[in-house]
Amino acid sequence: MRIGLLTEGGYPYVSGDATLWCDRLVRGLGQHEFDLYALSRSEQQEDEGWVPLPPNVSRVRTAPLWSGECDAPALGRRARRRFTEHYGELARALCAGTEGVRDADGADEAHTTEADRFSTALYGLAELARDEGGLGGALRSEGAVHALERACRAPGALRAAREARVPDLLTVATHLERALRPLCLDWYEEDGLGAVDVCHAASGGTAALPGLLAGHFFGVPLVVTEYGVRLRTHYLTTGAATAAPAVRALLAAFQSRLAAEVYRGAACVTPGNAHARRWQERCGADRAKIRTVYPGMDAARFAEVGESSDCGDPDTLVWVGRVEPAKDLVSLLHAFAEVRKEEPKARLRIVGAASGAEGEAYLGHCRALAAQLFPDEADGLHAVGDNPVSFEEIGGPELPTLADAYGSGAVTVLSSVVEGFPVGLVEAMLCARATVSTDVGAVVEVIGGTGLVVPPRNPRALAEACVTLLRDPERRTRLGAAARARALELFTVEQNIAAFHGIYLELVSRCPVNRVVVDDTGEPLPFGVPAEAHVPGRWAGPDAPTAPPGDPAWAPGPPVRAEPAQEAVR
Template sequence: MRIGLLTEGGYPCATGESRIWCDRLVRGLHQHEFDVYALGRGERAGRPGAPPPAHVRRVRTAPLWDDGPDGAVPGAEGPGSGGGAGLAPAAHAGRLPRAAGSGARAAGTGRTPGPWTYGRRDRRRFAEHFERLATALCRGGAAVGAGDGAHEDFAEGLYGLAELAGARGGLGGALRSESALRALEAACRAPGARRSAHAATVPDYLALADRLERLLLPLSLDWYGPDGLAAADLCHAASGGTVALPGLLAKRFFGTPLLVTEYGVRLRAHYLAGGGTALGAPVRTLLAAYHRLLAAEVYRQAALVTPGNAHVRRWQERCGADRAKLRTVYPGREAERFAAVGEGSDQGDPRTLVWVGTAEPAKDLVGLLHAFARVREAEPGTRLRIVAAPVRDERAAAYLAHCRVLAAQMFPDEAATAHAVGDNPVSFEEIGGPEAPGPADAYAAGCVVVLSSVVEGFPVTLVEAMLCGRATVSTDSGAVVEVIGGTGLVVPPRNPRALADACVALLRDPARRARLGAAARARALELFTVEQNVAAFRALYLEALSLAPVRRADEALDRYGDPLPFAHPAEAYVPGHRTPGSGPASGFGSGPGRTGDTGAGERPRAGGGRRVPAWAVHAEPAEPAGAASGGGHG
């Protein structure tokens, strides 16, 4: 089958966990074809990574200025890469996007209109749809099913703007117009609007319009024609929020099933970072309403939603996700990287504690140092190795420097006599450095692995320690308890005394450490490997497709003209070729997910009789020679 993989700043245009996960997924599901649609972040849009495998048919990228809670990336510049990306970065600077190769589409021609060149009818259409969306932001959305009509207004306004953007080549000029500002002002001052919206001023309207232009950028991309997402059998969004927006449009206009994977909730990240912006309270409130309403619409329209853990699942349910659609799929790690340590008999230095991760305040290294001081009082010969990932920003560098100074102050005698890394009870190392060539070697150096976070999502380092067969002491944050499952010690966060007592208990009991380490490795091999992750999505792809009706106009229809469910079974989507007429009359063997098919001769699809926008319908090219009706592709 043909998968439209929607990513943000990840595969294959950047590095990091997102890219690694997408690459493993694509390579593990080699029986399917993938079209990658990557929303880049600033200058990283289009940065080349490792070449994708052969079954990745195309990679299309577009810049996205949504790197923070307010949707802004300071100084983000750089065009999207080739391959029919999307808008050029000039749109961010208040200028028109270019139309050469990577510009916004206009009725499928690639033209880019002026900032406000819509006719009178189109201006009325824009005002109507944008007013509905603005009213939804100002009026409600605080809770799913609140009965205020905000969710319905938001959805209809969003899809109306998407159809207008497709027909007229983008929304950049319209969203910067005086008409948009007047619509925002009217919505904020209308009866029933929130109290914070009533307090908005002209600078707030300008700031909000600027942020909405960036957040709605995916509506103006040229990804939705018959050679784009309309040709996909399934859209898989690697994140929620803005990343899933192209999948929403494909679901709306073509009936393409949407699968959403979230290992961290974007709405939660927006809430956590919202207070650190320079935006006024009215703008922050309305942007929060936008993200909340978008998340609810994504969950409502998705065929399946795959949270990475129970913590994310609870957030999704609170935002309106139907429990029947939720399938928890844990992220996988490569067990082979840690097999030598996990299967070995060496349990590490019995007097060494190890911490591995990214140095940032949420990891609470300060609390860990205070806990280690208590451990040293009980077990004087104990050492602590802090192995951090390479520092990438000034904030992390400052925090790590602060922790180094604090360690020197807490252990002055040892620091004064230290002539090598091993002479100090606390050592700060870097993954890939001379003392810790890799994560597996870092875990192998100690007998107990410690996690001291106060805010945590899915604890990847904890899973790696479990694969290495190490006993663990962790704080109860995020999905820690779910991952540990009784194979390690868990203490309350921000409690150095409890953390120290747990570490001392394991340091003094080698037999208990061995039992917990063996149990932890068995649990990690069962639940948290790349193989189980890929196998889960292999089954989910077939499940999502089996629940969706046939979407081709020439497929089997019932007497009312609607596509027949299961008329094209999921088992037909296999690599290879079939002879003409080999499938049954329902279309078996003639599906759209064909190996080697470029999509050039496919027709636009409609889902369940839904009207397909005019911009998605192109003149159908002539069929290549030898392409007899009846579908010769398997």
């Protein structure tokens, strides 16, 4: 089959998000053909180039989200009128409040109305862009700003929207232009996204927008994978320090409406964990469409440590990750101070590099705190200058590889206050290490019963759990073995690829194929025509036809039912 892989700031760029996951997926499904449709985020990202692509990638089409104007002709009078109508409807959908009358099913009537308005406006703009070869400068025009202003001043608009000033409106218009830029692309042709059998968006939001349009214009089914929910990321990164209240309200409304439309239009939504799944359901995703697919990790790189009888230094705790405030190393250091009171021989290795100016500042703060909590002194156990807390990076003589970092200690600690899918925790499990983690994100779902979990921002509870494992080597060994077995069962590359392969086949088997697929001899290839195409009537639902009396040839068999999505942990 032919799969259109959609990314934003990701594969095939070297510095892209989820590049490794996408590359493993494409290489793991070498029997299928992939077309890549990539949106880049910066000129630097494009200059850094692509990763080497496997031979089953037949086409790569890219478009920038960072550059200036779309290369499109100016709109005529009639087209400008259409644009004003659709853009105005989209703006009204963003500015409208969600307080509405509850219907008999408990649905918010006003919310449903505005969602329909947003959907109609979005596809109206897409059809206009397709008819006119783009939207020219319309998305950046004064007309767009005036449409936003009228929507903000309309009766019933959100209070924050009513307070929007001209600079706020200009900021919102700029963000919307960038988010809607995929509407202007020339990807929506018969030989473009119309030629693929399945679209697979590697994230929600803007990356999934081309998939929505492929479904709108050609009926191509869309799979949306979110290992970190895009809407949640928007809320976490857009705070009072970065935007005015009106800007935050309008952009949050846009991201919320777009997320709901993506979930509505997708044939299948694949969160990476139950935490992401709950976000998606809260944003309107249909449970029948959701299939949890855990990220795949390369278990081979941790096999030597995981299968070794060496359990590491029995007195050492190890933390591995990217140094940033969300990892809450301050609480970890205070917890380790309590650990040292109970276990004077204990040591803590903090392994990881800082990211950006904020990360560097945080790392400096943590170093200063460690020096304050553990002043160098000759205490009979540690020589002067031998601080029990060390800050290290992968690649040095003592820790040449990531697996060596996990293998250097007896217990791996995760102290985060914010976490999506805890990749570092899975790596520690593959290394057969007992773990102590904070209860954030998908930690409980990942760890199962193979580690200790404590509340976040609670140094005392973190310290007590660490001391418990440091004093019980048999329990450490038992938990480590169980953790490795769980990780090998649920979190490997192989299970991830197999899950998506099954989803692709399921979608293609029940969706119409838009092209003739034959082999070298002219014979149709499997899935060239779905089997259901040969069966009259509908196969599922209360309106499915029944066999005509006395017609033994009509035998459709039992109705096809969608399997309910399963979760490993509820």
